[in-house]
Amino acid sequence: MPTPPPADVIEPHLHASEIQTRAEFDQQLTTGRLTGLTVQGLRLDLAPVPDLTGVDVAGTLFVGCRFASRDVGADLVRRGANVVPPFSGLPYPTQPTHLYTPDDLAAGFAEGGFTGMYDTRVYDHYRAHGGALPDVKEALGQRLHDHGVDNALADATRVWLAAHGPQSVVGIMGGHAVRRGSPAYRMAAVLGWELARADRLVVTGGGPGVMEAANLGAYLADRPATDVTAAIDLLATAPDFTDHHRYTATALTVRQRYAGVPRQRGDDLDWARAGGLAIPTWLYGHEPANLFAGRIAKYFSNAIREDTILRLARGGIVFAPGRAGTVQEVFQAATKTYYGTDGASGAYIFLDRAYWTRELPVEALLRPLLAASPFGDLSSTIHLTDDVREAVRLLTS
16 A cells, blocks of 8 residues: 655745855855855846855755856856856746746736747747657756746745744636636635635636635735626636637736735735635646746646645645546545545535536545545545535635
8 A cells, every 4th residue: 555755845945055146146246155055047147246266165055046147157167166147048947046926927918919928938939849759958948947946935825834834825727718707617616715814825826717716815815895897897808728819918917907905914915815816827838827826836836736736735725616627636636535645634625516416426436535645534525515615715714
């Protein structure tokens, strides 16, 4: 029987040997030693340009850093450093130091429309270089990018988890094809709104449909319910995500209309309370970006992305109606719960009782499976409901 891996295998680590900000780098530079450290994604070509000539760099790894000239990098290698420079010709950073924001993904839309925005340009490049089966250079660039996103995600969630604990992170899954303005879309938005107001970090897969709706609700958490309704009504004028330009333009209009909401917190967690977290993938880059999350951990690898969503969502998962992708997530999550891979799981909430008992009766398989867990009968974690407020109560009580 498989057993869960040791905790130190799956828990995010704080690597003291990694330098990810210019402030950390400048502080370390005062010691005259970078020996054995890893310097990630820094612009060392910007003023004040650091003088590295007298610094001990034996065994130092510079990944994705930019230097004032090629000679600087060559000199570092001669003195014992390892240098992996940013790859030329890539539209994305090979070692991002922070998660994306909606503005990052939408950059270029005002000038070039949907085809000109950063998110689309990266997807076009991804397709042109083999998609899920890239050539060697592209594969290395993508893996370095995703590792940087891993690091940035750990950094971004560390403060939240320290303050609220892992049981405060709730995943919301559901169909990408749910149209804006539909009852299912409105239900997911109210769910995200209620959870964010209850100090839960809403995590979605970052796509359209139910995922966008949940992040939208979290984005408007400091607004009254009437604003949630009004925002959805406006979005419903562009309901179909396959109408890429109009779909994106309407999302940006809603963001602009409801921007500048006073948070009155002023700390590192403002993003969590203003949209939550989205974890999408360029494997599904044909779908327009979800622009309502506070932070976006966008990966090339869908496998890493799927596992990451479920690993984080220890406070429970809501499954709104969806098809094959959602059903896959149900049983992928169930595997983790069954074996206790990531520790204790929260509630499994299935919204729309008729859908999950008659149309896609996953409960009939899931309940006996979790009842047979080596950690005891876990079938009591399964709940079916048609009431968003009951779902919120189960997730927050």
